[in-house]
Amino acid sequence: MITVSNVSKHFGDFTALDDVSLEVPDGSLTALLGPSGSGKSTLLRIIGGLEWADAGSVVIHGDDVTNVPPQKRGIGFVFQHYAAFKHMTVRDNVGFGLKIRKTPKDKIDARVDELLNIVGLGGFAKRYPSQLSGGQRQRMALARALAVEPKVLLLDEPFGALDAKVRTELREWLRRLHDEVHVTTLLVTHDQEEALSIADNIAVMDNAHIEQVGGPRELYDRPANPFVMGFLGPVAKVDGTLVRPHDIALRTQPDAGTREAQVMRVSHLGFEVRVDLELSDGKPVFAQLTRYEAAQLELAGGDIVWLALTGDSDARLVSEDDRLDAVA
């Protein structure tokens, strides 16, 4: 377990972390999720010892490491732009940490072979980093970080510089890798889909604070506040109630509790159909239907429909914040 207690960090008079506490369970893949500038990397770097906290403590597996230098914390790091040794082969890059720890050569070779197989680079040992794709390089970085058997793996947007398709492949690969090696992992990402799809546990950050910690489903279904709700998925606002647009049903007849609206536009997005509407007070709102629901309603621009809120009422929040009138 990593336990962060009451950590604060300032850069001049700017507050990057304000009294932040977090527990990362043993063996979990936990994501630090939040917008740019929310303090995710700063928190990760403080856990790793690359940055000092102004106040608070960091305990890793029972040891207070608050004043321990990074190389003595038992941590593996991977950053967005991985600094590989260009003049060394993949084998030597991955084995580097073991070599400087004076591990016998046969042991290094065996461990590097094992790791290269785990990260799917079995046939690449003799290549140089420049002969790898961006995704392969990041997998090499993971192998190198894992080589010294770290207690904790810290990943700062490890796939951030790769194109969307490779990023999706690598995130699934990371999840499988984690299921295999079980090392306690903290992943910084600003991508809610990435966090929801691979993390066991997500800490949502905003503005130097952790807003909520929970499993993906819990955060999506029971967000603690409008920020978490809006950051994890689309939100529609109907008369001060924030709902997921797929929790809005459209009816062709009024009923108790329904709300009249006019269809402005119907967009077919594959399985999903997005219906943009205008409420009678002129406020925009949108609903997400399945293509089957939409086909049954035969909606077209200009139609008058009635909105009903469906789904779990815990998944709704009440907010008078006008910035959330129509968040796409």
Ligand SMILES: Nc1ncnc2c1ncn2[C@@H]1O[C@H](COP(=O)(O)OP(=O)(O)OP(=O)(O)O)[C@@H](O)[C@H]1O
């Ligand atoms: N060394 C520094 N000196 C001054 N300000 C800094 C320093 N490092 C970070 N900051 C500021 O602290 C805030 C938090 O930065 P941090 O990198 O932790 O955010 P982040 O959530 O990881 O964002 P991103 O996703 O953009 O990396 C930012 O406003 C940043 O400008």
